[in-house]
Amino acid sequence: MTVRGTAGIPTPARTAIPRPVHQTAPTAPGAAGRSRRTAGWLTVLRYAGLWLLVAFFLMPVYVLLATAFKDPGDVTVTGIFSLPSSFSLDNFTDVWPKLSHSFRNSLSLSIPASLISSLLGCANGFVLAKVRFRYANVVFPLILFGIFVPYQAIVIPLAQTMTDLGLRGGADQTGGLAGLTLIHIIYGLPITTLIFRNYFVGLPDSLMESARLDGAGVLQTFLDVAVPLARPAFAVSIIWQFTASWNDFMFGAMMTSRESWPITVALNNVAGGQSVPFGQAMAGALLASLPTLAIYLLLGRFFLRGVLAGTLRDA
Amino acid sequence: MSGPFRIPGAGQPGGEGPHGLELIGTTPAHRPRHAQAGVEGDWLHRPPEPVRRSPRVRRVPGWLAGLGLMSPSLVLIGVFVYGFIGWNVRVSFTSWQGLTPVYDFVGLDNYRALWNDARWRTDARNILIFTTVFVLGALALGFVMALLLEKGAKGEAFYRGVFLFPMAISFIATAIVWRWLLDNGSGGDTAGLNQLFADLGLGFLRSDWHKSDSSWAIAAVALPAGWALSGYVMALFLAGMRAIPDTFRESARIDGASEWQVLWYVMRPALRPVTFSAVLILIHISLKTFDLIYALDQGNLKIDTPSLYMWFTTFDGGFYDRGATIATVLLIGVALIIGPYIRHWLRSERR
Numbered sequence: 001m002t003v004r005g006t007a008g009i010p011t012p013a014r015t016a017i018p019r020p021v022h023q024t025a026p027t028a029p030g031a032a033g034r035s036r037r038t039a040g041w042l043t044v045l046r047y048a049g050l051w052l053l054v055a056f057f058l059m060p061v062y063v064l065l066a067t068a069f070k071d072p073g074d075v076t077v078t079g080i081f082s083l084p085s086s087f088s089l090d091n092f093t094d095v096w097p098k099l100s101h102s103f104r105n106s107l108s109l110s111i112p113a114s115l116i117s118s119l120l121g122c123a124n125g126f127v128l129a130k131v132r133f134r135y136a137n138v139v140f141p142l143i144l145f146g147i148f149v150p151y152q153a154i155v156i157p158l159a160q161t162m163t164d165l166g167l168r169g170g171a172d173q174t175g176g177l178a179g180l181t182l183i184h185i186i187y188g189l190p191i192t193t194l195i196f197r198n199y200f201v202g203l204p205d206s207l208m209e210s211a212r213l214d215g216a217g218v219l220q221t222f223l224d225v226a227v228p229l230a231r232p233a234f235a236v237s238i239i240w241q242f243t244a245s246w247n248d249f250m251f252g253a254m255m256t257s258r259e260s261w262p263i264t265v266a267l268n269n270v271a272g273g274q275s276v277p278f279g280q281a282m283a284g285a286l287l288a289s290l291p292t293l294a295i296y297l298l299l300g301r302f303f304l305r306g307v308l309a310g311t312l313r314d315a
Numbered sequence: 316m317s318g319p320f321r322i323p324g325a326g327q328p329g330g331e332g333p334h335g336l337e338l339i340g341t342t343p344a345h346r347p348r349h350a351q352a353g354v355e356g357d358w359l360h361r362p363p364e365p366v367r368r369s370p371r372v373r374r375v376p377g378w379l380a381g382l383g384l385m386s387p388s389l390v391l392i393g394v395f396v397y398g399f400i401g402w403n404v405r406v407s408f409t410s411w412q413g414l415t416p417v418y419d420f421v422g423l424d425n426y427r428a429l430w431n432d433a434r435w436r437t438d439a440r441n442i443l444i445f446t447t448v449f450v451l452g453a454l455a456l457g458f459v460m461a462l463l464l465e466k467g468a469k470g471e472a473f474y475r476g477v478f479l480f481p482m483a484i485s486f487i488a489t490a491i492v493w494r495w496l497l498d499n500g501s502g503g504d505t506a507g508l509n510q511l512f513a514d515l516g517l518g519f520l521r522s523d524w525h526k527s528d529s530s531w532a533i534a535a536v537a538l539p540a541g542w543a544l545s546g547y548v549m550a551l552f553l554a555g556m557r558a559i560p561d562t563f564r565e566s567a568r569i570d571g572a573s574e575w576q577v578l579w580y581v582m583r584p585a586l587r588p589v590t591f592s593a594v595l596i597l598i599h600i601s602l603k604t605f606d607l608i609y610a611l612d613q614g615n616l617k618i619d620t621p622s623l624y625m626w627f628t629t630f631d632g633g634f635y636d637r638g639a640t641i642a643t644v645l646l647i648g649v650a651l652i653i654g655p656y657i658r659h660w661l662r663s664e665r666r
Contacts, residue, residue: 042574049463050474053456057477057542059511060492067495078506080495081514123384131381139389141657146396148653150603152625153646154399156406156639159630160416161399186395189388218380247485249606254630264487268610271491278495285488296483300476307482307547308554311592 068092068283075279091283095270099284101259102266106246107291109177109262113184114241118234120185121192125233126226128193129200130208131218140197146190151250158183159254168255175260180252184245191244192237195309199233200226232302239299240306243292263288400646406639413633425640434616434624435641441533442620446601449537453597454590456541457548462578464549465556475553478546486543490610493539497524497611525611525618532617536608543607544600548593555589556582588663595656599649621645 063080068091070084075091128140162168167179207229211221252262261269267288271281296303407425411417429435460478464471481489498507505513505521512520524535559582567577605622612618621641629638 046463046466046468049459050468053460053463054474054477057481057546060489060496060542063496064492077495077498077500078504078510080506081511120388124388127381127385131377133378133381137661139385141661142397143392144657145650145653146392148599148649149396149400150622150642150645150649152603152605152622152638152642153403154396156629156635156642157399157402158395186391189392190396193388218377219384222384243483247487249485249487249609250626264485264606267485267491268487271487271494271610272613281491282495285491289484289488292483292485293480296480297476300479303483304479304550307479308550311551311596 064282064286067279068286070279072277072279075277077278091277091279092287095276095280095284096287098270098280099263099266099287102261102263103287105177105256105260106263109181109184110242110245113181113188113245114238117185117188117192117241118196118237120189121194121237122196122227122230122234123222124189124193125196125198125200126222126230127218128197129203130205130226143190143193146187147194151187155250155254162255169257175258176256177260180255180260180262183251183255184241184248187251188241188244191309192241195237195240195306196230196233198309199230199236203229235299235302236305236309239295239302240309243295243303243306246292403639403646404643406635407643409636409639411635411639413635416635421636425636426644429637429640429644432637434619435621437616438619438621438624440530441618442602444531445533445536445540445604445620446598448534449540449601450594450597452537453541453545453548454593456545457593458552460545460549461552461556464553475546475550478549480546481543482547484543486606487610489539489543490607493542494611497535497538499523499526525615527617533620536604536611536618539611540601540604540607544597548597551589551593552586555586559585591659592656595652599652602645602648602652 066082066084067075067080069087069089070091071086071088072090072094074085124143128136159168162176162179162183163171165179166172167176167182169176172178208221208225211225216224246262247264248262249264249268252265256262256265267284270276270284271278405418406416408421408423409417409419410421410424460474464474468474496507498509499522500506500509501521508524509521512518522535523532524538525532527535563581563585564577567581572580603622604620605626608618608620608623609626622645625638625641625645628634628641
């Protein structure tokens with residue numbers, strides 16, 4: 001997704017969203033019975049509402065799973081809500097050969113892109129939060145705006161530059177993957193910078209004070225103190241950047257030739273073609289979402305902070 | 316935080332570093348005996364009154380080392396974001412069509428042509444409808460979800476997880492599933508949501524969705540877009556609601572306020588900044604929406620938007636002049652929304 005950006009990544013100890021404080025509303029003595037009954041009804045209504053919403057959010061998941069695991073012969077457009085009468089992995093085995101290459105491409109670009117972008121963002125965030133210089137209040141908003149720039153506004157010069165550098169499509173021996181990785185590193189910088197800047201702003205200066213007292217300079221303090229301290233911010237930043245690069249479509253479509261397609265481009269091709277049964281499209285959509293879904297399930301806490309970072313807001 | 320401070324024997328104030336940067340690097344030799352955190356002239360703290368360096372300084376000054384650390388990123392962002400924006404604006408003043416760049420100057424011709432372009436006018440209307448429906452829908456849905464969760468439901472983590480997981484999934488995968496839910500078959504071919512409506516006795520809700528002949532066809536795209544992003548709005552509101560001190564609400568209740576009154580008179584004003592952020596962020600997402608529509612129904616002009624028009628006219632049609640013009644207009648739109656937002660945020664942070 002293209003949401004990127006926070007007023008403060010919470011310190012490691014804080015949870016992303018504060019827990020509710022249990023409270024009992026004091027009521028006037030006479031109204032006690034009535035208000036308890038109202039409260040009971042409200043609770044029922046609340047859970048009914050929640051489950052209705054859960055149904056809405058999981059309905060596409062149900063359709064996806066039910067269709068993907070059906071026998072390809074049983075897949076019909078009018079039957080997407082019906083339970084599979086048979087269990088079959090044929091849709092997956094049919095679609096995987098069309099996607100496996102792209103899956104590897106996406107891995108090989110998203111991993112370095114997220115790591116390098118985060119490392120550079122860590123340096124920027126450290127400098128913006130702890131080493132103040134006069135034009136920081138000009139540089140910082142300019143970096144922030146980079147989070148929100150519509151990529152249409154830079155894609156023509158970008159395509160031109162990448163063509164001139166011989167990094168685009170078939171002209172390049174990686175089929176554009178190297179250039180695409182570079183693009184994800186660069187356009188990830190604003191958000192990673194913000195994530196680290198907000199993390200470091202939340203750390204007391206005293207943590208770096210002792211290093212300075214020992215005579216350490218900026219660079220040494222950065223490497224010896226700041227980078228190890230920033231582990232939670234690294235988790236947020238790497239996860240966010242990985243998800244953004246994995247899910248990107250536009251840059252991948254612009255940069256790569258067929259054998260170097262990232263997963264989103266390949267998936268769109270598989271699902272958009274008239275010749276491909278949509279049971280395979282569903283299975284493909286599931287396969288293409290597995291890495292980011294796994295991250296979300298295992299490290300949701302960090303993911304949420306990255307999400308809220310996109311609003312420049314404290315999580 | 317930074318008070319006027321002069322390092323003993325380090326010369327008079329007034330010496331300013333090159334590039335307008337203040338000198339904030341000193342060696343331990345310059346540190347006064349009774350150093351006070353926050354007012355000292357070292358790299359860690361806010362710069363003091365500018366101080367001329369003594370000849371005994373051996374180390375690279377702190378600001379320079381800091382600048383060195385940032386310089387790769389600053390150069391990259393400078394070139395790839397701002398340099399390219401300028402380049403794109405330049406292209407919008409040319410008549411570049413086809414694969415070979417042309418850098419003539421045709422003034423505002425492209426903008427004038429766009430203004431009279433029927434497809435652009437449809438796109439402008441479409442994006443307006445989509446933004447309105449999507450922003451209001453996602454805002455309402457996100458707010459309701461936050462409200463339902465706010466008092467702490469049993470298994471809150473589960474609900475939150477379900478509402479937020481679409482954000483981890485690509486718009487391409489989202490669109491592929493929703494494409495089948497928004498099927499417009501009728502009669503015996505009724506499928507997707509329409510089929511669900513019919514089974515639930517809600518057949519009157521049947522719609523042709525994004526394939527409808529109505530000019531509101533694009534409103535149907537707000538459904539997958541809302542599915543993908545209203546969990547995000549929920550997270551914003553939930554964090555905002557929990558930041559309201561409990562005492563506010565309790566004292567209102569003690570004064571005899573009903574739950575609705577608490578919601579209206581206590582929560583609503585307190586949530587205004589969160590709502591403000593959410594609206595601006597959602598509008599800017601909506602203006603940029605590309606992959607979702609592209610994968611939902613590629614080439615369906617009923618759900619065409621400026622960002623899609625830009626893509627197709629540039630890379631399929633070779634009309635770089637027109638593409639750059641659309642991109643510039645799109646950028647101005649986003650800047651008008653996000654510029655004030657960043658300023659507002661920076662100001663509130665400083666407070």
